[in-house]
Amino acid sequence: MTDLKKIVLAYSGGLDTSIILKWLQNTYGAEVVTFTADLGQGEELEPARKKAEMLGCKEIYVEDLRETFVKDYVFPMMRANALYEGVYLLGTSIARPLIAKRQIEIAHETGADAVCHGATGKGNDQVRFELGYAALDPKIKVIAPWRDWEFKSRTDLIEFARLNQIPVTKDKEGEAPFSVDANLLHSSSEGKVLEDPAVAPPSIVYQRTISPMDAPDKATEISIDFKEGDGVALNGEAMSPATLLTALNKLGHDNGIGRLDLVENRFVGMKSRGVYETPGGTIYHVAHRAMESLTLDRGAAHLKDELMPRYAELIYNGFWFSPERQMLQAAIDQSQKDVEGRVTLTLYKGNVIVSGRSSPKSLYQEKIVTFEDDAGAYDQKDAAGFIRLNGLRLRILADRDK
The missing domain is CATH 1.20.5 (Single alpha-helices involved in coiled-coils or other helix-helix interfaces)
Known part of the structure; x- marks a missing residue:
């Protein structure tokens, strides 16, 4: 790949991807196009644009994809009630296909001949990105610096940053205590202080929720309206997908809902320990199942539950664009046409309690x-x-x- 002229980099603006940006320029002598997606991670993204400009990038994409993310990725997944290994709501997994898709589109728009991601060689994200690239443009060249470069430690990275005038903030002078990924659906924390699964996470790990023990002693009553399997309103107020999930996140945060401490099986073969926070998604998941309990035929409901583990595994392993995921999605979406009505919920100290459900398409007959x-x-x-x-x-x- 010595003849590369232009590379599209998935760029967060953080230290690691800034080092990758400069490394790409030095290694390939190519023009780098940066793509920064706002998926609701809660960070200001304009600094990423300024840093890319400082590092000499001429084509810089910073895009708000929150509505697309929830409408076209999160909600379809939620229609399946997807849980990996029975508990994980797939917050990181579902974000990667959207980033990969937009990267390939930008590569086509700008005439780039390669794409680059910042995932390490031990994790699942490298697989998710690269399977997405393969499905969308099998001829595109892929660069994965963590598998290729000569750096052996974070000390090496920081030294490279200093030599190339890349700003290193003080909290990055040593090794970060843990790694964080966030979007509108969740936040995940892994590594360092979390690597021993026998030790409870320190309180600083939690960013999206207060402790259930610190949540109010007063219950919060809410309602969610569904139409064709998707949430459309909160407490009777119509909302867009991203607006609804944002509002549910606030309710989940305030009531200590959505924490998960999990040892999971990575696709690459190892077990890893992660701490996940999915406040709004947890509320939504409970509400959606409650709506289905009233409106789905028994055969359809049970078949969905049989298909769900396979569907969840496909997303976790990076096969969002695979024909089998699309086949399953078609079946799931067909089941949702009558999943319509209102679910009322009680939120209290980490709990999501279904208190009522009603639907004009109900199959429940009291008589x-x-x-x-x-x-x-x-x-x-x-x-x-x-x-x-x-x-x-x-x-x-x-x-x-x-």
Whole structure:
């Protein structure tokens, strides 16, 4: 790849990607185009633009993708109730395909012949980025500096930064206590003080939630309205996807909701310990399942639950653009056309409690399920034949095994 002329870098503006930017310029002699995505990480992004300018970049993309992120990535995933290994709401995983997609689009717009990410060679993100690139432009060249460069330690990186006049803030003089990734759905913290899974995380790790023990002693009552499986309103007020998730994040923060301390199985083969905070997503997940409980047929609901682990694993492993994920998404979306109505929730000290649900598309019929007089809506004598037929094979087995 010695003849590269232009490279699109996924650029956060932080120390590591600034070092990568300069390393690309020095190593390839190529023009670097920076792309910084606002996915709701809560940081001011204009400093990233200024730093890219200072490092000699002429084409700089800083884009607000919050609505696209929630509407086209988070909400489709939430329709599946996706949880990796039963608990993780996939906050980092779901952000990578959007960044990869926009990187490839910018490469086409600017005539770049390569893309570059800052993921390390031990993590999942390198896989997610590069599988996205492969699906969207199989001929694009990919640069992964952490797998290629000569630096062996953070001391080496900081020395390179000083030699190249890259600002090093004081908190980066030593090794950072832990690594953080954040977007509108969640924040994740890994490494350093979190590497021993037997030791509880220090309080400084938590950034998106207060401790449930410090949350108010008074419960908070809210409602979420759904239409075709997506949230459309909070407490009766219509909201865009990103606005709704932002509001739920605030409610989750204030009530200590959405903390997860997890040892997970990375796609590359190792186990890792991470601390995740998904305040709004946790509330939304509970509400969506409650709405489905009223409106989804049993067969569809149970099939969705069978498909969910596979769907979640595809996202975790970076296969968002794969045909099998798209096939599953089509089935999931078909199931959502009647997932419509209102769920009321009680938020209290880390808990999300469903207190009510109603829907014009409800399959719940009180006249059938009631313990009172059902006026002939259900004939209980029918159950005898139902049970006898379902027990036939068990009786045959029992006769044989006497």
